[in-house]
Amino acid sequence: MIPTGTEPQRPSGDRRAFLDAVLEGLAGSPKRLPGKYLWDEAGSILFDRICTDPDYYPTRCETALLPRVAQAIAEEVGPEASIVEFGSGASRKIRTLLNALARPARYVAIDISEDYLEASLARLRPDYPAVEMTTVCADYSRPVRLSVNLAGGTTLGFFPGTSIGNFAPQDAAAFLTRARETLGPSLFLIGADTTHDPARLGLAYGGCGGLMEAFHLNLLARMNRELDTAIALDGFRHEARIVPEPYRMEAHLVATRAQIWSLGGREVELKEGESLRTDTSHKYDPRTFADLATGSGWHLERHWIDTFGFALYLLRAQ
Numbered sequence: 001m002i003p004t005g006t007e008p009q010r011p012s013g014d015r016r017a018f019l020d021a022v023l024e025g026l027a028g029s030p031k032r033l034p035g036k037y038l039w040d041e042a043g044s045i046l047f048d049r050i051c052t053d054p055d056y057y058p059t060r061c062e063t064a065l066l067p068r069v070a071q072a073i074a075e076e077v078g079p080e081a082s083i084v085e086f087g088s089g090a091s092r093k094i095r096t097l098l099n100a101l102a103r104p105a106r107y108v109a110i111d112i113s114e115d116y117l118e119a120s121l122a123r124l125r126p127d128y129p130a131v132e133m134t135t136v137c138a139d140y141s142r143p144v145r146l147s148v149n150l151a152g153g154t155t156l157g158f159f160p161g162t163s164i165g166n167f168a169p170q171d172a173a174a175f176l177t178r179a180r181e182t183l184g185p186s187l188f189l190i191g192a193d194t195t196h197d198p199a200r201l202g203l204a205y206g207g208c209g210g211l212m213e214a215f216h217l218n219l220l221a222r223m224n225r226e227l228d229t230a231i232a233l234d235g236f237r238h239e240a241r242i243v244p245e246p247y248r249m250e251a252h253l254v255a256t257r258a259q260i261w262s263l264g265g266r267e268v269e270l271k272e273g274e275s276l277r278t279d280t281s282h283k284y285d286p287r288t289f290a291d292l293a294t295g296s297g298w299h300l301e302r303h304w305i306d307t308f309g310f311a312l313y314l315l316r317a318q
């Protein structure tokens with residue numbers, strides 16, 4: 001029998017940590033909300049719907065590019081590999097790798113959204129009975145410890161979905177350094193976006209038939225559920241902004257009227273038009289990405305870019 005397992009690291013489950021992160025963000029200028037709390041079960045389900053929306057090109061591009069390069073990756077990785085995915089979500093893209101690699105030995109799925117993580121792996125396991133599968137509920141913006149034995153073939157880290165873009169560059173470098181620690185001697189496949197086309201970006205991050213707005217408003221709804229705020233969601237509208245330096249998309253919730261809410265025994269005051277930044281998506285060109293990797297314990301081995309500017313980077317631990 002193939003052992004399967006779960007390693008809980010209780011990343012963000014406690015109310016105090018959520019409250020402190022929100023208070024810290026609101027004390028900043030401009031005000032922001034902690035993006036990792038977008039990802040509760042409701043947020044994960046909304047994001048899954050975004051992934052199938054025609055406006056949201058990153059998923060479409062990555063899903064088309066992966067099968068085209070999977071054989072080349074399989075040759076680099078070799079047989080009996082362990083694949084460790086950071087932010088595994090619905091665990092769909094991993095199927096392309098599991099199908100292409102020779103006799104993959106194990107899959108370790110790391111995600112902050114615990115219920116969704118378990119449900120995704122429950123769907124995946126029956127299709128790959130020979131692959132040992134482990135869920136790790138953890139926050140990858142902090143050190144992640146794996147107690148799984150990755151011995152055997154090569155370890156391949158996998159970080160698709162342009163999630164690396166959610167980090168500011170210095171935090172992306174810190175993430176890569178931590179991932180190097182977590183993975184040990186390994187390869188690391190990362191999906192990142194280089195697109196600078198304002199029309200495409202505007203549709204993907206501002207459109208999706210209202211799903212993007214619902215995804216970001218869910219963070220306020222989560223605060224109402226878990227932090228006992230009474231924020232009226234109709235007092236906000238979602239706005240996607242292009243910021244040129246460093247080039248990134250920012251998601252904002254803009255107050256459509258002045259408002260005061262009570263949070264953790266304090267009063268939070270927002271003026272009409274004031275915004276709360278909920279997320280960022282940095283767009284790295286290959287040279288910047290290679291420099292980032294080199295400064296963080298990795299070497300850029302190969303990369304592939306599609307005609308829309310979506311890139312897959314294969315790094316090797318230095």
Ligand SMILES: C[S@@+](CC[C@H](N)C(=O)[O-])C[C@H]1O[C@@H](n2cnc3c(N)ncnc32)[C@H](O)[C@@H]1O
Pocket residue numbers: 036039044047086087088089090091092093110111112113138139140141160161162163
């Ligand atoms: C953009 S989705 C990508 C999902 C999937 N890998 C894909 O490419 O379709 C980001 C995933 O990372 C997870 N996530 C976001 N922040 C995280 C964090 N700090 N630690 C662990 N997982 C996180 C979310 O729950 C979500 O499943």
